[in-house]
Amino acid sequence: MTRRWTAPVPDPTPMAQQVWAHLWPDEPWPKNWCVEWVGFIRGTLGICWPGTKRIILSYGDAKKVDGVILQTLVHEMLHMRCGKRFGPKRNRWHSKEFYEIEHRLLVRIGLPPRIRYRRRRLASVTTRAA
Numbered sequence: 506m507t508r509r510w511t512a513p514v515p516d517p518t519p520m521a522q523q524v525w526a527h528l529w530p531d532e533p534w535p536k537n538w539c540v541e542w543v544g545f546i547r548g549t550l551g552i553c554w555p556g557t558k559r560i561i562l563s564y565g566d567a568k569k570v571d572g573v574i575l576q577t578l579v580h581e582m583l584h585m586r587c588g589k590r591f592g593p594k595r596n597r598w599h600s601k602e603f604y605e606i607e608h609r610l611l612v613r614i615g616l617p618p619r620i621r622y623r624r625r626r627l628a629s630v631t632t633r634a635a
Contacts, residue, residue, distance in 0.1 A: 507593070513548050516539075516540075516541075517540045517541070517542060517562065517570070518539045518541075519541045520537075520540075520617060521540040521560070521578060522534045524575070524582070524614070525582060526581070527614060528579070528582065528610055528613065528614065529586065532586075535558070535586070537558050537562070538558045538559070539558065539559055539560075540559070540560045540561075540562065541559060541560070541561050541562070541563070541565065541584060542561075542562055542563075542564040542567070542618075543561050543563060543564040544563075544564055544565060545563055545564075545566075547565040548551060549563070550562070550566050550573060550574065550577040551574075551578065551580065551581045552581070553578040553581040553582075553585050554583035555561065555584070555585070560578070560581045560582070560585060562574060562577060562578060563573060563577075566612065570615060575614070575616060576616055579607065579610050579611055579614070579616075580607055582605065583606060583610065584598065584606055587603075587606075604612075
């Protein structure tokens with residue numbers, strides 16, 4: 506029989522609300538939103554689901570000491586707050602403007618910034634030219 510994974514902190518929402526209050530002090534926590542732990546998420550550190558009003562974070566990555574889970578929480582909170590209001594139609598969720606705002610928020614709370622702009626793959630560009 507396999508044991509089912511359980512999070513050591515049942516509800517990280519109150520801690521996320523404290524981060525929200527620091528980032529956006531004039532705005533209340535959005536109604537009915539919650540933050541939850543999962544054991545591991547393959548291929549990502551967190552997910553924001555606006556339809557169900559949830560942010561899911563990888564507990565396996567939260568155990569790392571480099572602050573990556575807090576960076577992920579800020580990233581997902583930015584999705585929660587702004588949705589897809591940034592950038593061109595083809596990539597509104599992760600546009601250059603999105604990452605510039607994320608950079609400023611990370612600096613505000615004292616974390617090292619991470620900016621990942623999307624770039625076109627050279628392989629697809631050279632294939633089209635041929």
